[in-house]
Amino acid sequence: GAGVSQSPSNKVTEKGKDVELRCDPISGHTALYWYRQRLGQGLEFLIYFQGNSAPDKSGLPSDRFSAERTGESVSTLTIQRTQQEDSAVYLCASSSGGGGNTEAFFGQGTRLTVV
Amino acid sequence: TQLLEQSPQFLSIQEGENLTVYCNSSSVFSSLQWYRQEPGEGPVLLVTVVTGGEVKKLKRLTFQFGDARKDSSLHITAAQPGDTGLYLCAGRSGSARQLTFGSGTQLTVLP
Numbered sequence: 001g002a003g004v005s006q007s008p009s010n011k012v013t014e015k016g017k018d019v020e021l022r023c024d025p026i027s028g029h030t031a032l033y034w035y036r037q038r039l040g041q042g043l044e045f046l047i048y049f050q051g052n053s054a055p056d057k058s059g060l061p062s063d064r065f066s067a068e069r070t071g072e073s074v075s076t077l078t079i080q081r082t083q084q085e086d087s088a089v090y091l092c093a094s095s096s097g098g099g100g101n102t103e104a105f106f107g108q109g110t111r112l113t114v115v
Numbered sequence: 116t117q118l119l120e121q122s123p124q125f126l127s128i129q130e131g132e133n134l135t136v137y138c139n140s141s142s143v144f145s146s147l148q149w150y151r152q153e154p155g156e157g158p159v160l161l162v163t164v165v166t167g168g169e170v171k172k173l174k175r176l177t178f179q180f181g182d183a184r185k186d187s188s189l190h191i192t193a194a195q196p197g198d199t200g201l202y203l204c205a206g207r208s209g210s211a212r213q214l215t216f217g218s219g220t221q222l223t224v225l226p
Contacts, residue, residue, distance in 0.1 A: 004157070033214065042121070042203055043158070043216035056213055091157055093214075103148075104205075104214055106157025 002026075004107035006092050012113045013082055021077040021110045025094030033093045033104060034067055034077050043091060049075065050097075082114045118142070119204055119217035127223040131193050136220045138187045138204035145207055147180055147187045148214070152201040161189075194224045 005024040013019050025032050030051045035043040045059035049069040060066070064082075069075040079086055089111050093104040122137045138147070146165045150158035162171050164180035164187065171178045175198075177190040187204055204217040 035216070040201075040219075040221065042218040043205075045213050045215060048213040059213070093157070103160045103163070104158075106159070108155065108157055 004092055004094055004105050006090075006107035006110050008110060009108065010111045010113075012115060015084060015114055016081055018078065018080045019082055019112065021079075021090050021092075021112070023075045023077070023092030023094075023107060025073070025075070025092070026105055028072075029094035029096050029105075030072050031095040031097060031102070031104075032069055032075050033095075034075070035091045035093070036061075037089045037091055037109070039088075046077070046090075079112075082112075084114045087112055087114045119206060119215055121202075121204060121217040121220050123220060124218065125221050125223075127225065128194055130195055130224055130226050134191050134194055134222070136189045136191075136202055136222070138189075138217050140185050140206065142206075142208055143184050145184070147184070147204060147206040149178055149187070149189055150203045150205060150216075152203060152219075158201075158203055191222075194222075196224045196226050198222060199224050 007022045032049040034046040036046055037043050047067045048056040064080045067077045089109040091106055091109045093106045095102040095104045119138055119140050128134055146163055148163045149161045151161055152158040162178045164178055167182045167184045169180045175192045179188045202220045205214045207214055
């Protein structure tokens with residue numbers, strides 16, 4: 001596709017349920033990021049994939065959060081046993097490399113609401 | 116963890132006024148980017164600065180990277196309602212591969 005695509009755009013789930021969020025990056029982009037954005041705040045880094053290297057998971061807030069990426073394509077962020085504090089917009093971005101000057105292109109995000 | 120602090124957090128001004136947004140850190144960054152985010156959308160890149168002291172201009176927007184590459188500023192001249200949005204700075208250090216974002220400045224320009 002022309003841009004980064006995320007699905008679903010909105011997700012309402014009950015506390016304690018598991019959720020999966022999907023990100024389709026721009027074709028050919030080797031780098032993929034997941035961020036969390038709480039209402040009116042900046043972006044909180046979660047995880048970073050670069051090619052076939054081991055992902056940088058240093059931003060995952062707890063072991064309830066995990067993410068996978070198939071090659072250099074689709075990524076899935078999974079949150080197990082969701083809590084109300086997990087409510088946020090989850091943004092995915094991709095870039096053509098991990099270099100310092102490369103532009104990150106963002107999807108529109110998945111708004112997660114845990115009730 | 117590199118922290119980027121932005122100020123002010125909120126800014127509401129009248130059309131035609133000038134404003135400056137600041138992005139500060141105790142860490143040195145190899146590059147720093149500014150993004151703008153509108154409601155319901157992901158952030159969109161405005162500019163990348165890489166050299167200490169560098170100044171870049173984008174129409175009415177002027178971006179500066181500090182000499183020590185620890186801070187940056189965004190100056191908007193004659194703000195317009197279309198400038199309304201969340202402005203985010205983001206940087207990478209030499210060792211970290213991830214892009215670290217600041218907390219953002221929510222700008223509202225009133226007509």
